[in-house]
Amino acid sequence: MGIILASKSPRRSELLTKCGFTYKIAVPEFNEDAYIRENTTQGMPVEDFPLILARGKAIAASRITELKEGDIILSADTSVILGNNIMGKPKDKDEAFNMLNSLQSNTHTVVTGVALLYLENGKPALCCDKAITRVTMQGLSKDEINEYIAKENVYDKAGAYAIQGCSDFFIEEIRGSYSNVVGLPMGLVRRLLKKINYI
Amino acid sequence: MGIILASKSPRRSELLTKCGFTYKIAVPEFNEDAYIRENTTQGMPVEDFPLILARGKAIAASRITELKEGDIILSADTSVILGNNIMGKPKDKDEAFNMLNSLQSNTHTVVTGVALLYLENGKPALCCDKAITRVTMQGLSKDEINEYIAKENVYDKAGAYAIQGCSDFFIEEIRGSYSNVVGLPMGLVRRLLKKINYI
Numbered sequence: 554m555g556i557i558l559a560s561k562s563p564r565r566s567e568l569l570t571k572c573g574f575t576y577k578i579a580v581p582e583f584n585e586d587a588y589i590r591e592n593t594t595q596g597m598p599v600e601d602f603p604l605i606l607a608r609g610k611a612i613a614a615s616r617i618t619e620l621k622e623g624d625i626i627l628s629a630d631t632s633v634i635l636g637n638n639i640m641g642k643p644k645d646k647d648e649a650f651n652m653l654n655s656l657q658s659n660t661h662t663v664v665t666g667v668a669l670l671y672l673e674n675g676k677p678a679l680c681c682d683k684a685i686t687r688v689t690m691q692g693l694s695k696d697e698i699n700e701y702i703a704k705e706n707v708y709d710k711a712g713a714y715a716i717q718g719c720s721d722f723f724i725e726e727i728r729g730s731y732s733n734v735v736g737l738p739m740g741l742v743r744r745l746l747k748k749i750n751y752i
Numbered sequence: 753m754g755i756i757l758a759s760k761s762p763r764r765s766e767l768l769t770k771c772g773f774t775y776k777i778a779v780p781e782f783n784e785d786a787y788i789r790e791n792t793t794q795g796m797p798v799e800d801f802p803l804i805l806a807r808g809k810a811i812a813a814s815r816i817t818e819l820k821e822g823d824i825i826l827s828a829d830t831s832v833i834l835g836n837n838i839m840g841k842p843k844d845k846d847e848a849f850n851m852l853n854s855l856q857s858n859t860h861t862v863v864t865g866v867a868l869l870y871l872e873n874g875k876p877a878l879c880c881d882k883a884i885t886r887v888t889m890q891g892l893s894k895d896e897i898n899e900y901i902a903k904e905n906v907y908d909k910a911g912a913y914a915i916q917g918c919s920d921f922f923i924e925e926i927r928g929s930y931s932n933v934v935g936l937p938m939g940l941v942r943r944l945l946k947k948i949n950y951i
Contacts, residue, residue, distance in 0.1 A: 571920075572921040721767075721930060723942060731926060740924050
């Protein structure tokens with residue numbers, strides 16, 4: 554029995570390890586865009602999407618896992634949101650520049666949905682919630698943005714930055730969970746694991 | 753020319769390195785208690801102490817350093833404050849327990865004073881400010897506190913916890929700079945370095 558992490562994110566693995574958890578990893582095939590199309594209605598706030606996706610990922614992971622009593626599938630989805638737009642990973646240098654340029658001197662929102670899927674009296678049960686953190690960036694000149702893009706691997710990061718790297722240098726303040734911005738809100742994970750009496 | 757870090761904290765070194773700075777280290781002899789006695793008046797808010805201490809440390813470091821035009825001494829002092837009390841490093845297990853027990857289910861303040869000492873037209877000049885972060889902890893049972901004390905080296909940490917370790921697991925939210933809680937508010941360091949046209 555134990556935690557099955559339905560994510561291939563090294564940052565999520567690292568956070569769980571740091572907090573003393575052992576876990577297996579089981580990453581399901583999962584088409585995020587198709588899942589959002591099928592499971593949302595028009596006008597639904599984008600802040601709700603990460604929770605919907607985390608739930609979907611947990612269910613997809615349960616199909617490739619032999620779940621036993623005491624096992625918990627843990628899945629998560631993190632979005633960087635500015636206004637009503639979700640920022641994905643930048644495809645090229647121009648997109649990375651535009652993302653960082655819109656984030657600088659501004660406050661954006663990072664939302665992570667977390668879902669636990671486990672057996673309760675032999676039947677699958679879900680326990681989910683989301684964490685919201687507001688992140689305010691200092692002003693960045695064009696040169697500073699270009700320098701950051703040249704130095705960091707921004708292409709595998711939603712919003713083109715990683716708070717755990719050197720970007721803390723130009724973050725003015727955050728309001729909420731820090732680990733949420735890294736990719737897995739550990740305070741929320743703790744609350745959910747307590748709720749289902751795992752810890 | 754370059755940065756001279758007047759601190760032996762490995763966490764401050766690590767943050768500077770992560771943000772791409774090179775620096776030398778020069779740690780002066782400095783008696784914090786005596787300096788506070790001589791440089792504060794009764795009734796002065798304890799939130800002001802870190803800035804006073806950072807300034808004092810920078811001046812002390814300038815006495816052991818051959819400062820050249822373009823050099824900057826960077827010093828910092830971090831305090832964990834609950835109510836009107838500064839929490840130092842716990843002396844023993846009981847003190848660590850009492851500190852963590854007073855911090856749990858509660859919001860405390862972390863203040864870091866940062867001072868830059870440099871030459872302006874050949875004369876020493878100071879540029880200083882403080883960063884304030886509010887940290888809210890989740891509830892912790894006695895067993896959880898004891899487990900944390902057994903696992904972590906709490907005795908070299910003010911307030912008996914380190915946010916960059918596994919304690920993020922029981923932190924509900926922060927309001928302000930994260931690196932401030934680690935020991936050096938990089939957003940503030942950036943602002944001060946810009947103010948004196950170093951970057």
